[in-house]
Structure formats: C-alpha cells, structure tokens
Amino acid sequence: MKNVNCPFCGSKTIKEIKAIISPFNQKKYKLMNCFECELQFFTPLIFENVYESETIKEYANFHKGRIIFPPWTKETIRVLRNLSINLNDKKILEIGGGDGINYTALNEIYSIETKNYYVVELDSKSVEQCKARGLTNIINSAFGPKTVSKINGKFDVVLLLEVLEHQINPKEFIKLVFNLVAQNGIVVITVPNRERFFINYDEFQGDLPPHHFLRFNKTFFRKNFASSLYYLKDFSHQFKIKNFREAALKLTSIFKVNRKGWVLFVPFIPIIKLVMGIMAKIKGEGIIVILKKNDHFQK
Ligand SMILES: [Zn+2]
Structure with missing residues (x-):
C-alpha cells in the first residue's frame, strides 16, 4: 500500500498488522499500526452509514428505545462521582449521542436542563429516540467543520462515549472537539x-470497519495527551449472564459445535464467568479518559 500516513499524527512510520474481509460489507481492509503515536487504524478510511441501515444488528435495538444502560455509561458515572465532578447545571455537548441513553442515565443522577444538553448525531432513527427522551438541542448530521459552525459557545463537558473508534479523520475530529471546550472544561x-x-x-460483534476504524490502548492517550490528561483507566464491561441457555448457545458458536449440544456447556458457565471476570480485571474491555482544558491544552 502506497502513501499511507497515520490519520492522527501524519507519520509514515506505520506497519501492516493484518488484512481482513469485513463481515459487514465484504470489503477488504488492512489494520495498520503507527509507531509514532501508537494508534491502530484500518485502511481504507472510508465512511459508510452502517447505523441507519442496521447493518450492525445492535442498532436495531438502539432505534427501539432501549432502557438498559451500557457498561461505559455506568463507568462514566462511577468515575465522575469518584472524582467529585458534578454535572448539575453544566453546559454539555454529546457528540455521537446515539439514542440519548447517556442523557437518560446522567439525568437520573444530576439535574441537567435539556436546554443545556446538546447532541450531534448522524443517525436520524437514533435522533427520533433522543427526541422521545426529551432532548431538543439536536443537530442531525455528522460532526465536522460545518456542524461546528452551527454550534454557539463553549461547553463545560464534552462527551465522546464509544465515538472516537468510529472516526476516519481523528486529527480533525479531536481538533474541532477541543475548540468547543471551555477553559477548565473536560472531555x-x-x-x-x-x-x-x-x-x-x-470483531464479529462490530469491532471492525466500516463500523469501527480506530483501535486504542492506554499508551496512545498517555503519549499524545500528556498535558491535558486528568484521568485514565481501563475498565471491565462486567457482563452479566442472566440466561444460561443463551450463554451456552453462544459457546456452541464460539467452539463451532452443533447448537443442539448447548446443554453440555451449561456446567462450565459459572467457571467461565469467574475466569472471564478475573481476566477482565487484568485487562479491561474498555478505556475511560478524562481530558481537562488548561493553558497547555494542545492539538
Ligand atoms: Zn500516528
């Protein structure tokens, strides 16, 4: 592949890790690693709207008005509370706000006025759900320079929950985001x-292009956001196994055996749950980062 630069730092010091065929559009992508900034990214970086079309099955749930809070939403609330960051009466911008589930969760804890909560979301079916949850300041488009020109003022808090990994131009995206943060505000x-x-x-669940294009580790944030880094941690998704039959059926697909054999896996589920719980504590499935805008805020 010729002339591929890192979409975050621009470096040419990159190496192919592997090639894949996406199960979502059957197109070929290459996973690349940048040695300069530690970002991993898939090429080609070409956006496709897999959201409204429900190509990724999960989005059908989002379009129906789910009520169960995702693990990253719960982790965000837990971390904000631990750091004594209060969102009461704050001016908040959520980019890629999806169906508004994060607003619903935050609004249970903090008193947030809808007039102070802004959402940018490109999926119009998700936007309908945002409206159903009471949100009114919604821009139904992708986040870019045009969208930013429609947004007035700066924000105390910008939320990017499970959004950065979808971006095809992370350098521009982060620059535009930082310009919207008020002094001492957080991302x-x-x-x-x-x-x-x-x-x-x-990967089969959606961690591949054209859904997710970028892959991060903690080093990426430590290396590139040192001057504004306020908090960084990996966290466990704390998956819950409520239905043993469903979990056992999942195992038949992982081990590629006949679905009828699911009963054989049932006795192993509590053990698997325990082991996976311990493994998730060692290396969490998610990363949470809080950046604070100060005089040294960069990029
Ligand atoms: Zn790079």
Whole structure:
C-alpha cells in the first residue's frame, strides 16, 4: 500500500498488522499500526452509514428505545462521582449521542436542563429516540467543520462515549472537539481497549470497519495527551449472564459445535464467568479518559 500516513499524527512510520474481509460489507481492509503515536487504524478510511441501515444488528435495538444502560455509561458515572465532578447545571455537548441513553442515565443522577444538553448525531432513527427522551438541542448530521459552525459557545463537558473508534479523520475530529471546550472544561472519552482479551471474538460483534476504524490502548492517550490528561483507566464491561441457555448457545458458536449440544456447556458457565471476570480485571474491555482544558491544552 502506497502513501499511507497515520490519520492522527501524519507519520509514515506505520506497519501492516493484518488484512481482513469485513463481515459487514465484504470489503477488504488492512489494520495498520503507527509507531509514532501508537494508534491502530484500518485502511481504507472510508465512511459508510452502517447505523441507519442496521447493518450492525445492535442498532436495531438502539432505534427501539432501549432502557438498559451500557457498561461505559455506568463507568462514566462511577468515575465522575469518584472524582467529585458534578454535572448539575453544566453546559454539555454529546457528540455521537446515539439514542440519548447517556442523557437518560446522567439525568437520573444530576439535574441537567435539556436546554443545556446538546447532541450531534448522524443517525436520524437514533435522533427520533433522543427526541422521545426529551432532548431538543439536536443537530442531525455528522460532526465536522460545518456542524461546528452551527454550534454557539463553549461547553463545560464534552462527551465522546464509544465515538472516537468510529472516526476516519481523528486529527480533525479531536481538533474541532477541543475548540468547543471551555477553559477548565473536560472531555470524557470511552473507547474499546484493543489490549483486551478475546478481541477476535468481539470483531464479529462490530469491532471492525466500516463500523469501527480506530483501535486504542492506554499508551496512545498517555503519549499524545500528556498535558491535558486528568484521568485514565481501563475498565471491565462486567457482563452479566442472566440466561444460561443463551450463554451456552453462544459457546456452541464460539467452539463451532452443533447448537443442539448447548446443554453440555451449561456446567462450565459459572467457571467461565469467574475466569472471564478475573481476566477482565487484568485487562479491561474498555478505556475511560478524562481530558481537562488548561493553558497547555494542545492539538
Ligand atoms: Zn500516528
């Protein structure tokens, strides 16, 4: 592949890790590693709207008005509370706000006025759900220079929950985001941790292009955001096994055996759950980052 530069730092010091065929559009992509900034990215970096089309099955759920809070939403609330960061009466911008589930969760804890909560979201079916949750300041488009020109003022808090890994131009994206943060304001980021166990299994769930283009580890944030880094940690998704039959059926697909054999896997589920819980503590499935805008805020 010729002339591929890192989409974040521009470096040419990059190396191909592997080539894949996406199960979502059957196109070929290459996973690249940048030695300069530690980003991993898939090429070609070409956006496709897999959201409204529900190519990734999960989005059908988002379009129906789910009520269960995702693990990164719960982790965000836990971290904000631990750091005594209060969102009451703050001016908040959520980019890639999806169906508004994060707003619903935050609004249970903090008193957030809808007039102070802004959402940018490109998926119009998700936007309908945002409206159903009571949100009114919604821009239904992708986040870019045009969108930014429609946004007035600066924000105390910018939320990027499971959004950065979808970007095809992270350099411009982050620059535009930082310009919208008020002095001493914060940016809360959650992304999948590429150093987690079982990443290959997760790929079938959606961690591949044209859904996710970028892959992060903690070093990436430490290296590139040192001057504004306020908090950084990996966290476990704390998956819950409520239905043993469903979990056992999942195992039949992982081990590629006949679905009828699911009963044989049931006795192993509590053991698997325990082991996976311990593994997730060693290397969490997600990363949470809080950046604070100060005089040295850069990039
Ligand atoms: Zn780079």
